[in-house]
Amino acid sequence: MARGTADTSLVKPGYSKVAYTPDTIEDFKNCANPDTGPLYFMSNHVKIQHPTKGEMPFKPFPYQERLIEAYNDHRFSISMLPRQTGKTTCASGYLIWYAMFKPDSQILIAAHKYAGASDIMSRVRYACLLYTSDAADEGLGVDL
Secondary structure (H helix, E strand, O other): OOEEOOOOOEEOOOOOOOOOHHHHHHHHHHHHHOOOHHHHHHHHOOOOEEEEEEEEOOOOOHHHHHHHHHHHHOOOOOOOOOOOOOHHHHHHHHHHHHHHOOOOOOOOOOOOHHHHHHHHHHHHHHHHHHHHHHHHHHHOOOOO
């Protein structure tokens, strides 16, 4: 039996066997690709909370795709972008991908105010919970 809350099964028990389909394996390879993986993962697996439309898949705009590629290609990046353009959403999705596909990674979320770091962490938590519940619905074992 999976561990989780009473009505969901988010994490498979250790050493249990899961049958993966060829499509699932191909999807995993695309997500794990170090060059194109972050954008593929975010476009196909990350869901966001829209203020008026509710839960919806993350479909990045071209400038957000360039931002995600900059995160992935460069250790340090400085971007001149206006307010309210989805930078935090892009960073949150990239952090989820990085934590899942980079072994032994440590991630620090820092901001000049607690509310900023808390907002980023809540977006990461929301996207992770939606991803793991979708994977559990498909019968895949997810271990975060």
